[in-house]
């Protein structure tokens with residue numbers, strides 16, 4: 321009786337495992353989610369995410385019988401032609417390869433740059449400074465600060481700007497929580513989870529909430545406060561340093577921060593588009609006036 325075909329772990333392959341549309345096929349992916357999950361989602365405890373997912377034995381070219389030229393010496397008979405779907409397996413999408421390479425570079429670079437991830441890290445002595453930057457971009461000081469200024473503001477123009485800043489900060493918290501909950505990318509393994517007040521989704525790292533807030537708030541400030549050039553430069557620098565410090569602290573991978581900057585920048589465009597004013601939401605301002 322023919323023994324069932326086995327995979328690299330020695331487990332029998334499902335009857336349709338050689339098909340590109342089958343679960344576990346690298347081209348299509350386990351349940352159709354292999355490629356996406358390998359880039360964005362959780363990993364098995366203790367397993368190295370890159371290596372585990374890029375095992376040569378899992379690749380189509382290393383699968384027994386799926387690559388007619390590999391290892392075929394001149395003395396070997398020509399193998400029977402493969403079914404159409406197996407041939408498609410040999411062509412992993414360009415996008416898949418590009419994304420996997422980006423993921424590998426991202427993990428490697430993030431680990432290299434995580435020089436303040438622990439007290440014993442090479443730049444461990446800089447950790448308190450990085451944590452100070454962390455607090456400067458945290459949601460709580462920004463929310464409390466905005467509410468305080470709103471309560472103290474005595475001009476309509478000031479209230480309008482602060483009301484929109486509050487709206488921007490809340491929108492940011494909501495969008496970041498939503499994306500973190502959907503993508504569920506774990507924080508880097510070298511991160512110490514010793515962050516100041518977090519929400520439950522903050523166990524996930526994509527995107528960096530600090531980077532979104534830094535980009536959003538700095539764009540907001542540059543557009544609504546009249547500042548001298550050196551201060552404008554300082555605001556932009558602060559945003560970049562907050563983002564970079566997330567990687568140095570080991571809290572995030574580079575792509576979490578890069579996407580965070582992009583998201584924060586875009587969020588400002590949304591806030592600007594939906595700008596709250598006494599003309600379009602008079603109720604907000606009337607209510608405030610009655611207090």
Ligand SMILES: CC(C)=CCC/C(C)=C/CC/C(C)=C/COP(=O)(O)O
Pocket residue numbers: 458459460463493515516517518519522524525527528529530531566571
């Ligand atoms: C109103 C309300 C729900 C306030 C919550 C403020 C809060 C605890 C925000 C969390 C900020 C935070 C720790 C974000 C995580 O930043 P990453 O850069 O590590 O993603």
